[in-house]
Amino acid sequence: MGKESKTIWDRLEDIPREVLYGILIVAFIIPMLFPFGFPVPISPEVQRWYDFIDKLPNGSAIMIDFGYSGGGEAELGPFAVAVYHHIFKRGGLKAIAMSTSNEGPLLFDKVIAEVNPSQYGKKYGVDYIHIGYIAGTETGMAGVGKDIRATTTTDYKGTPLDQCSIMNGINEAKDFSLLICYTTGGDQSEGWVRQWYTTYKTPYLCCPIAMMVPTMLPYQKAGQIVSLCSGAQSGQMELLVHVPGRGIKSADVITITHILCLALVVVGNIAYFGKKFSGGK
Amino acid sequence: MSVLYRRNIPIAIVFVTVLFFLWDFFVTVPGINTKSASTILTNWGTILTAFTLGFGAVNLFMLHGKHISRRTKGQWPFSLWMLIIIALFTVVGVSTGATSSQYSWLYNSSYFALSATVYSSLGFYMTSGIYRALRAKNIESGLLLIVGIIALARNAPALVAAFPIIVPWEAWISAVPTTSAQRGIMIGAALGTLALGLRTMIGRETGFLGKLTEAERG
Numbered sequence: 001m002g003k004e005s006k007t008i009w010d011r012l013e014d015i016p017r018e019v020l021y022g023i024l025i026v027a028f029i030i031p032m033l034f035p036f037g038f039p040v041p042i043s044p045e046v047q048r049w050y051d052f053i054d055k056l057p058n059g060s061a062i063m064i065d066f067g068y069s070g071g072g073e074a075e076l077g078p079f080a081v082a083v084y085h086h087i088f089k090r091g092g093l094k095a096i097a098m099s100t101s102n103e104g105p106l107l108f109d110k111v112i113a114e115v116n117p118s119q120y121g122k123k124y125g126v127d128y129i130h131i132g133y134i135a136g137t138e139t140g141m142a143g144v145g146k147d148i149r150a151t152t153t154t155d156y157k158g159t160p161l162d163q164c165s166i167m168n169g170i171n172e173a174k175d176f177s178l179l180i181c182y183t184t185g186g187d188q189s190e191g192w193v194r195q196w197y198t199t200y201k202t203p204y205l206c207c208p209i210a211m212m213v214p215t216m217l218p219y220q221k222a223g224q225i226v227s228l229c230s231g232a233q234s235g236q237m238e239l240l241v242h243v244p245g246r247g248i249k250s251a252d253v254i255t256i257t258h259i260l261c262l263a264l265v266v267v268g269n270i271a272y273f274g275k276k277f278s279g280g281k
Numbered sequence: 282m283s284v285l286y287r288r289n290i291p292i293a294i295v296f297v298t299v300l301f302f303l304w305d306f307f308v309t310v311p312g313i314n315t316k317s318a319s320t321i322l323t324n325w326g327t328i329l330t331a332f333t334l335g336f337g338a339v340n341l342f343m344l345h346g347k348h349i350s351r352r353t354k355g356q357w358p359f360s361l362w363m364l365i366i367i368a369l370f371t372v373v374g375v376s377t378g379a380t381s382s383q384y385s386w387l388y389n390s391s392y393f394a395l396s397a398t399v400y401s402s403l404g405f406y407m408t409s410g411i412y413r414a415l416r417a418k419n420i421e422s423g424l425l426l427i428v429g430i431i432a433l434a435r436n437a438p439a440l441v442a443a444f445p446i447i448v449p450w451e452a453w454i455s456a457v458p459t460t461s462a463q464r465g466i467m468i469g470a471a472l473g474t475l476a477l478g479l480r481t482m483i484g485r486e487t488g489f490l491g492k493l494t495e496a497e498r499g
Contacts, residue, residue, distance in 0.1 A: 015412070017405075017409045020405075020408055020409050020412060021405045021408075021409070024404065024405060024408050028404075038438060038439035038442070039438065039439055039442035040438040040439075040442070041438060041441050041442045041445075069396060070388075070392060070393040070396035070397055071396040071397055071399060071400030071401075072400065073393070073397060074397055074400075074401065102334070103388075103392075103393075105379065105380055106379075106380070106384075106385055106388050106389075106393075109380065109385060110389075134327060135327050135328075135330040135331035135334065136326050136327040136329075136330035136331070137330075139323055139326035139327050139330060140327050140330070142323045143320065143323040143324050143326070143327050146316065146319065146320040146323060147316075147320045150320050150321070150324055151323075151324055151327060156380055157378075157380055158378075199306070210436070214455070214459050214463060215463055217455055217456075217459055217460045217463060218460050218463045218464045218467060221456065221460050232436065235438065236438075251438045251439075252439075254436065254437060254438065255437040255438055255439040255440065257404070257408075258433050258434070258436055258437035258440065259437060259440070260408070261408055261411050261412070261433055262430060262433055262434065264408065264411065264412040265411060265412060265415045265426070265429070265430065265433075267412075268412050268413065268415065268416055269415075269416055269417055269426070272416050272417070272418070273417075
């Protein structure tokens with residue numbers, strides 16, 4: 001039996017995945033090496049996030065959950081960095097971090113190393129702190145919300161919380177003016193709504209990975225989340241804060257790879273209809 | 282006696298605990314402060330979860346130890362490698378501290394890099410999946426194609442700048458069909474969770490008690 005020759009439509013309709021992967025790698029590497037500087041418009045949700053922090057009264061405490069794992073760092077890390085820049089630039093705010101992910105303390109270290117708080121004159125234990133990994137996800141959130149010191153008495157390095165001036169007068173969820181969560185998991189992003197927003201009405205800013213955004217949309221529409229931004233929007237936050245970094249670089253990559261996906265969809269459909277109208281199945 | 286210990290007492294504990302938390306959340310009686318008791322119970326939960334991490338590690342050692350001792354074909358070298366890595370992380374973490382530069386180096390140079398690599402490989406599968414799945418073969422797939430194209434374009438910053446008309450289209454898709462569908466899923470899941478909780482509370486759901494005999498199940 002002779003092997004049937006493939007038509008151009010057949011070839012275009014079934015491009016081997018190795019070829020697709022190869023094209024994607026090229027589309028990924030080129031803008032990383034030679035950034036195009038494509039425009040990055042600011043989305044309403046990113047602007048809302050920025051404005052909310054900007055308008056916080058002086059002395060406000062912010063709880064920041066590093067609830068993501070290493071896999072999500074490339075997406076969420078730049079957003080966390082940009083937001084820390086904003087908090088430190090804005091001044092007069094207490095940034096108290098915790099982690100509902102056991103990798104959180106290490107990822108906090110990476111973010112702080114990138115921000116370099118000393119350039120803003122900010123000190124650990126005075127202007128910002130990390131109170132460690134709190135196990136139990138929602139149970140941990142509830143515990144911290146009821147009484148921080150009953151859940152943990154030290155920061156992530158073992159320093160007693162009472163020796164850190166930032167913790168003066170900070171005991172429970174009611175002492176926080178804002179909650180921020182960076183996460184790769186639904187347990188965290190939805191858990192904070194249940195454990196802090198519902199119970200204490202703490203305003204909540206949520207930054208999950210892009211693919212989680214649709215599942216979190218109902219909470220934003222219901223007003224339980226002030227702003228829902230995906231980590232893929234970190235370039236926009238960097239622009240607002242005027243500290244360009246990894247997010248802006250990845251914005252070009254996101255544009256190029258998305259255009260590639262659109263082009264592949266068009267090619268796939270042209271091939272499908274071309275084959276159909278030329279008598280193929 | 283077995284029914285009492287293995288079924289009735291655990292269910293009674295669950296019933297009382299759930300009732301207490303419901304009371305603490307919904308009911309406020311002047312003069313009665315349940316906050317400290319509920320805080321203690323919540324912290325027990327946190328401690329128990331932390332304990333289960335250690336328990337999980339012991340379980341891994343037992344399971345993979347068996348693979349190594351039996352030389353399970355195609356498995357035991359990986360089991361051995363995993364136990365070595367667990368031991369290495371544990372030794373470095375315990376001896377130098379989980380936030381030490383040594384532990385951070387170990388994490389950043391191994392687990393972090395691998396984790397980011399595995400996660401980013403999704404991009405390749407997604408590209409291939411989008412190319413193959415978004416084809417207008419019928420009305421349903423045609424609708425999916427239109428929504429997919431709008432969502433893709435909306436997430437590309439430069440395309441949004443070039444074609445701002447995409448923004449309200451995507452906003453409508455997010456606000457109406459997506460949110461409606463998600464709400465339906467969430468309300469369904471919430472009702473299911475409520476039913477499961479109620480059944481567990483009154484002893485109709487006994488999965489959490491482990492394997493029970495017919496008599497113990499009641």
